[in-house]
Amino acid sequence: MAILTPRSEMPRSNLEDRNFSPSFLEDFRCPRKGLFSRGVGLKPRETSVHLVAGSAVHLAIGTFYSVRGELSHEDAKLAGISAMIEYWQEHSQELRVKDDKKNIVNLTRCISNYFEVYKNDTANFPAEYIELPVSIPMPNGTNLIIVIDRIRIEGSHACIVDTKTSGWPLSSYYFKKYENDFQTSAYYYAVLQHLGHCEAIQIDGVHLPKGTHSLKDDSVRREQFLRSPLQIEDWLNTYCYLTDFILKGFEIEDEGERTRYFRCDQTRCGDFGGCQYLPICQFGLATPEVQVLFVKD
Numbered sequence: 001m002a003i004l005t006p007r008s009e010m011p012r013s014n015l016e017d018r019n020f021s022p023s024f025l026e027d028f029r030c031p032r033k034g035l036f037s038r039g040v041g042l043k044p045r046e047t048s049v050h051l052v053a054g055s056a057v058h059l060a061i062g063t064f065y066s067v068r069g070e071l072s073h074e075d076a077k078l079a080g081i082s083a084m085i086e087y088w089q090e091h092s093q094e095l096r097v098k099d100d101k102k103n104i105v106n107l108t109r110c111i112s113n114y115f116e117v118y119k120n121d122t123a124n125f126p127a128e129y130i131e132l133p134v135s136i137p138m139p140n141g142t143n144l145i146i147v148i149d150r151i152r153i154e155g156s157h158a159c160i161v162d163t164k165t166s167g168w169p170l171s172s173y174y175f176k177k178y179e180n181d182f183q184t185s186a187y188y189y190a191v192l193q194h195l196g197h198c199e200a201i202q203i204d205g206v207h208l209p210k211g212t213h214s215l216k217d218d219s220v221r222r223e224q225f226l227r228s229p230l231q232i233e234d235w236l237n238t239y240c241y242l243t244d245f246i247l248k249g250f251e252i253e254d255e256g257e258r259t260r261y262f263r264c265d266q267t268r269c270g271d272f273g274g275c276q277y278l279p280i281c282q283f284g285l286a287t288p289e290v291q292v293l294f295v296k297d
Contacts (some may be wrong), residue, residue: 010133015164018142022183035262036277041297047094051104054165060111077115140240163204170205170221185235188227200224
């Protein structure tokens with residue numbers, strides 16, 4: 001049974017309480033990366049501009065839909081943009097490496113275009129189903145903890161809406177990866193546990209601007225995906241396998257043996273332009289680059 005939790009009381013992913021979020025588990029696609037990021041707690045010193053920009057856009061859209069029922073379209077739009085600007089001003093100070101193309105001017109253009117394209121969107125999002133924190137006891141004694149962007153309710157139907165920001169064009173090739181995506185399947189499973197049914201997942205794609213070029217209609221795009229019972233069964237098996245694997249590994253006390261258990265998966269080293277933990281895989285945790293490039297969470 002899903003447990004709805006106030007956002008301020010939502011537990012963090014942690015091994016001690018056996019709480020796992022999809023992002024926590026995805027770090028273990030390369031077990032060694034998961035060990036360094038989630039076990040040792042090493043975080044890159046440099047905050048990613050892509051992460052800050054994506055979070056700012058998420059906040060703008062979430063704010064817009066949460067107040068739209070009470071305000072006019074223009075006022076709801078201004079509320080979303082204001083929330084985004086405030087977030088950017090607070091968090092962009094953390095950026096050591098600036099990106100001239102991802103700045104508040106371009107993000108404001110981007111999100112204003114989003115609100116204009118979808119100004120006639122009549123989707124109904126109950127306030128309690130926007131930024132919904134959920135904790136779910138799982139069959140293997142762990143807890144799945146997630147926050148769902150929005151759940152659209154249409155009569156007896158429920159559709160998950162998950163905003164995704166990308167610097168890549170929103171092509172059919174881009175959306176294809178969500179046909180069986182681990183994170184969105186976790187949301188689907190959670191809604192099944194909470195509501196007893198879920199009809200679809202909608203990916204709400206937003207193409208973040210790379211400069212002052214004119215925004216096109218395809219800078220925002222939505223696609224819907226279903227999940228078959230077999231996909232959800234496979235997702236649950238994957239979740240249980242991953243969490244059991246992780247918990248078993250952290251029972252190993254010897255550091256060398258534990259590191260060998262959480263092997264480096266070289267097929268993932270090039271993901272997203274190159275793994276930030278590669279210097280540690282090359283020279284070990286004793287390398288001076290650990291102090292230079294990372295901080296302890």
